[in-house]
Amino acid sequence: MKKDKTPCKRYYRQRAHCNPLSDSYIKYPLNYNYVDWKLHYPYYFKNENIIENKEKKNENALKDIEYNNDNDNSKDQTDRNIINKETNKEINDLMGDVNKLYLNTNKHPITYDKIICSKSNNHEVKFLDIGCGYGGLLFALSKLFNDKLILGLEIRDKITNYVGEKIISYRNNHYPYYNNISIIRTNAIKFLPNYIKKNQIEKIFFCFPDPHFKKHNWRRRIITLENLSLYYHLLQKNGLIYFITDVFTLHLWVKYCFYKFPYFKLLSHEEYKDDICIKLIHESSEESKKVKRNNQNMYFCIAKKI
Known part of the structure; x- marks a missing residue:
């Protein structure tokens, strides 16, 4: 398996000293409630997000199936396949976010x-x-x-x-x-x-x-x-x-x-x-x-x- 290339330090050199009391344009949150830690540690949140989204979508989709399809088994199986495809897509999307x-x-x-x-x-x-x-x-x-x-x-x-x-x-x-x-x-x-x-x-x-x-x-x-x-x-x-x-x-x-x-x-x-x-x-x-x-x-x- 091909390994990811580690960044080269010489391209990121910057002067060591700066004034921390000067005005700067660094963005900051209003308070800690505005910080979304799953952006920084996605590995620790991915399972929770997938399970939560899956439960919500399964619940909604199954309600539709029960309402619209009492006898049509083929349609029931089709709807369940759609749910599984959406869940797999969420997992792939989330793994992509890990590298962002x-x-x-x-x-x-x-x-x-x-x-x-x-x-x-x-x-x-x-x-x-x-x-x-x-x-x-x-x-x-x-x-x-x-x-x-x-x-x-x-x-x-x-x-x-x-x-x-x-x-x-x-x-x-x-x-x-x-x-x-x-x-x-x-x-x-x-x-x-x-x-x-x-x-x-x-x-x-x-x-x-x-x-x-x-x-x-x-x-x-x-x-x-x-x-x-x-x-x-x-x-x-x-x-x-x-x-x-x-x-x-x-x-x-x-x-x-x-x-x-x-x-x-x-x-x-x-x-x-x-x-x-x-x-x-x-x-x-x-x-x-x-x-x-x-x-x-x-x-x-x-x-x-x-």
Whole structure:
């Protein structure tokens, strides 16, 4: 069987730095009720959609058969064949949708123009990789936590396209794996509550974020005292934040923010020593591999919501 071609990274290069506080034209939903998660994780919704549509159409068609055809068995069989053909068509159409991308980019746009019923959103994202870059951590998490829906958030347009197209390629080449990861282009500092509801998330990852060295740019950092209030709101009780960087001063800044915020506790080595995610944040992302090649130090911390 011919494998899908993985996108080439060199065609998706984009400058690393941007201002998350500037005005942008990135679309966003009014609130999380407008986000249709089956567009991003179709594998988890396909059976429900097929069964629901099949039941409705079978019920309507069988009512017509009973009303119009008490004695004509040949017509009854014909109508039943029509029902089966329509169901098969729905399955084929749905499998085609699996390869369609909805990334909120110029190339793969999303519309957030209607409320999605809660029944259609009965699977929830549990892990967030904020500023996921080229998606190395997403793919590593997908293997180890295949029962969790994992979402990457990235502000850069081209890189979001790269990761989204790579996910589709991996889904097709390694079915049924990698169906639990997806990516959306958005500004997490501004629009994260428009996608995620209160007490929904188990783990949030921040891997090698922009350090914004200049003092007047510190407010742009992804972890500040103000932003910790947002992450606290979204995390479940005992939810975890993982942070890693190669910039020691940024590491000190983040630890200071956690110390000052009363509802997060920094974990000790004894508390996190058996956590497999520590290994992943040090080894799986593209930036961590680059730091390792250059023989640079990495600094990390883990905080728990209390």
